[in-house]
Amino acid sequence: MTYVGVITALISFPGPVALLCTTHGLRFGRQRALATVLGGTLASLVMMLLSALGLGAVLATSETAFLVLKLVGGAYLIFLGVQAWRAQPQSPARGPQGPAAECRHHAPVTRLFRHGFTVGISNPKDLLFFAALFPNFVTVGEPQAMQFVVLALTWLVIDITLMSIYTAMGSGVGRWFDRPGRVRAFNRATGGLFMAAGGTLVTTSR
Numbered sequence: 001m002t003y004v005g006v007i008t009a010l011i012s013f014p015g016p017v018a019l020l021c022t023t024h025g026l027r028f029g030r031q032r033a034l035a036t037v038l039g040g041t042l043a044s045l046v047m048m049l050l051s052a053l054g055l056g057a058v059l060a061t062s063e064t065a066f067l068v069l070k071l072v073g074g075a076y077l078i079f080l081g082v083q084a085w086r087a088q089p090q091s092p093a094r095g096p097q098g099p100a101a102e103c104r105h106h107a108p109v110t111r112l113f114r115h116g117f118t119v120g121i122s123n124p125k126d127l128l129f130f131a132a133l134f135p136n137f138v139t140v141g142e143p144q145a146m147q148f149v150v151l152a153l154t155w156l157v158i159d160i161t162l163m164s165i166y167t168a169m170g171s172g173v174g175r176w177f178d179r180p181g182r183v184r185a186f187n188r189a190t191g192g193l194f195m196a197a198g199g200t201l202v203t204t205s206r
Contacts (some may be wrong), residue, residue: 002137012162017163020119023122030168032107034164039118079198081190
């Protein structure tokens with residue numbers, strides 16, 4: 001129960017993946033944005049596996065490896081921010097569905113999944129995080145494989161649930177973006193947040 005409380009608090013704190021899920025929920029609808037959620041969740045699973053295999057310990061001792069991964073991840077977040085900032089707002093729709101509904105079918109789910117995965121995998125600090133988190137909840141002297149499976153599955157269930165809530169929140173406010181000016185303001189706000197997240201990742205230390 002302590003583990004559940006800790007990871008619920010950590011996952012619910014809005015980060016780049018949560019921001020992306022909210023943005024995709026607004027732009028493409030809750031159902032299609034589920035692909036973004038699954039992409040981010042798969043990235044977390046990969047991070048857990050790599051940490052279990054010892055890559056987290058490698059990053060903890062290798063400044064060069066950590067720096068390279070940090071710069072690559074930060075650059076990708078900044079790239080997403082620039083794309084969002086420069087995105088052209090959709091023209092208002094005259095039909096009953098409105099502009100938010102009109103723009104919800106323009107991206108294939110494979111691309112949404114890829115964006116979710118790439119944002120999730122772009123932060124090397126998550127490797128250090130999992131390497132530091134899991135040992136606190138593993139009983140030494142007992143078979144560890146099943147313990148890691150239980151910890152990972154618990155994380156995935158909570159992660160999918162909370163990120164789905166973020167997509168629902170984004171989808172729910174879509175009706176407010178019925179004018180190009182509001183869409184442009186939203187694009188620039190999310191773009192600025194992504195660029196800030198990327199800049200923070202680049203400049204932060206372990």
